[in-house]
Amino acid sequence: MSNPIFLALDLPRLDAALALAGKVRGHVGGMKLGLEFFCAHGHHGVHEVAQLGLPIFLDLKLHDIPNTVARAMQSIHVLEPAIVTVHASGGRAMMEDAKAAAGEHCKVVAVTMLTSMDDADLAQTGIGGSAHDHVLRLADLAQEAGIDGIVCSGQEVAAVHQRWKAGYLVVPGLRLPDGATAGASGDQKRVATPRAARDAGASVLVIGRPISRAADPLAAARAIETTL
Template identity: 80%
Template sequence: MNPIYLALDLPRLDAAIALAQKVKGHVGGLKLGLEFFCAHGHHGVHEVAKVGLPLFLDLKLHDIPNTVAGAMQSIHVLEPAIVTVHASGGRAMMEDAKAAAGEHCRVVAVTVLTSLDDADLAATGVGGSSHDQVLRLADLAAEAGLDGIVCSGQEVGEVHRRWKNGFFVVPGLRPAEAANGALGGDQKRTVTPRQARDAGASVLVIGRPISRAEDPVTAARAIEGTL
């Protein structure tokens, strides 16, 4: 299986579908985030599904357990391969999310966003390092019966050692030739796709290095060639 999921968070649906069609031979799936879902809803997801690749709905659900369970049930018809919830929503919320998910849908918990570092966590009242917080939330997600977590490539190796059969989604990836921040300064804890894969990542979420490349097909093929 090709582990690359293209982050297809473009404002125009036609542009998103056109990009997906171009690179579908070099990626294993498509990630649709909150921006896409809010702009295009179920209709947009159905249209992208016609490309024929597995879909990852990165909605980062975070609410009381009953509300999150209802949201999970409402997206059954979209048949996503992966859906995200926030681990910080707590064990009961994660348990209900998994119970409400479709039979073939992996539910994974977002631990610490790759846009955050230790100083950002401290400002929100979270003590310790981002690494420690990821491990705490990964343990909680495993106890809740989720399929896996979302974390940065800097943590995935240790999480994989602790959770042998977990499913690990790693975003914030940058090819070796791209300087950190050159393709988006909001990512602070980045590694290369190869480093993440070697450390135990199941899915590699890659967006701007492909979507904003002069030639997206060449960029996707180049990244695929490093794995």
């Protein structure tokens, strides 16, 4: 992929989402459509974004019993996504079934730990140890399950890449180094810059607010692209 940036297009209005996507399409490599977008706009919204001709990343974070996740994967075949997410915490069998049910050209990647969480949040869920160690455990499980890769923060991607050279590594929670308002961390706790994540081995960089909330989204997308 020549441009690893996937724009997080999670806007409540479809017309606004399409306008933003059309404006920056020449400076991103794909569109990431998350739960907010999919719940608001469904298959129709995905088809509309697909008309731009860029790969679609469906960030649905599927997490259920293996049979249900497999059937959900089958139900989105018609959308021809390039990437779909499941939760690694769903277990090996669930990930195996998700991959078996995915389309031929669809990469299945497992979310290890949300970038809005840190060590303290992890402890509150009853899981001991550091976020770093937890991500590595789930990355190993995902690799054993035979899926394509994982989602992790920029703080863990180098360690995962060292253990899983062929892994397709997706990094969200990316913020700009200048601390501008559009790039503020917000609800993200484990963040990194796009350049740092890419250098550490990221295959895909998911970038939302630093572009979508910038005063000039096109200029922001161009500026980020030039750093990679």
